[in-house]
Amino acid sequence: xxxxxxARGFNRRSLRADHCTMKRSTxxxxxxxxxxxxxxxxxxxxxxxxxxxxPVIVIxxxxxxxxxxxxxxxxxxxxxxxxxxxxxxxxxxxxxRYDLDQVAQQLGVNGAEFAIVxxxxxxxxxxxxxxxxxxxxxxxxxxxxxHRDNSSLSG
Numbered sequence: 001x002x003x004x005x006x007a008r009g010f011n012r013r014s015l016r017a018d019h020c021t022m023k024r025s026t027x028x029x030x031x032x033x034x035x036x037x038x039x040x041x042x043x044x045x046x047x048x049x050x051x052x053x054x055p056v057i058v059i060x061x062x063x064x065x066x067x068x069x070x071x072x073x074x075x076x077x078x079x080x081x082x083x084x085x086x087x088x089x090x091x092x093x094x095x096x097r098y099d100l101d102q103v104a105q106q107l108g109v110n111g112a113e114f115a116i117v118x119x120x121x122x123x124x125x126x127x128x129x130x131x132x133x134x135x136x137x138x139x140x141x142x143x144x145x146x147h148r149d150n151s152s153l154s155g
Contacts, residue, residue, distance in 0.1 A: 045093060045103045047119060054089045055142050056119040060109055061094050068114045068132040069094070075135045086142055120145050 050056050057076075061069040069092070076083060076090060083090070093103050108125060109115035118127040118138050127141050 043098055045091070045098055045106060047091070047123065050089050050119075050121075051123040052121055054087050055121055055145065056089045056091060057138060058091045058093055058107060058117040058119065060100075060103065060107060060112065060115040060117065061092075062100055062113050064094055064096065066094075066114050068130070071132040072116060072135070075133070079135060079139075082139060086139070086146070088142065118142065121149065 045058070047056055047058075059069055059072055073092070093100070104110050104112060104115075107115065107117045107128070109117065109128060112130060114130055114132075116127075116129050116131075116134060116138065117125055118141060120126045120142075126145055127138060129137075
């Protein structure tokens, strides 16, 4: 079958248009992949939803592969019954979700590569440490804080 020049030209133009569309969609997909982490990392750390309800343990790490974060999370999972019994909320803060400089300033751990910050039910920072083996001490501090809250309610 012989095609007229116009028909052949139309097909070429159509192919070029499809090729350009494919280039544009590939470029947009690439932009989304590159920009999405930057957009997500701008999320501020909002702990106000827990005020008056739960103590919070924030585990802060600048690197995804921070071994102290892994170690502390392992300790949490090993002692999860005690965490749950105290209604403690744990929040991992890493480079994938948050603006780390902003969160470090908010938590008072500027310059730290790793930190554990304990926040009372009232929203006050009651303990900061860089020790991944500090869970027993942290639970004791939370218990003391809860006891102090209960005695102030009854007295």
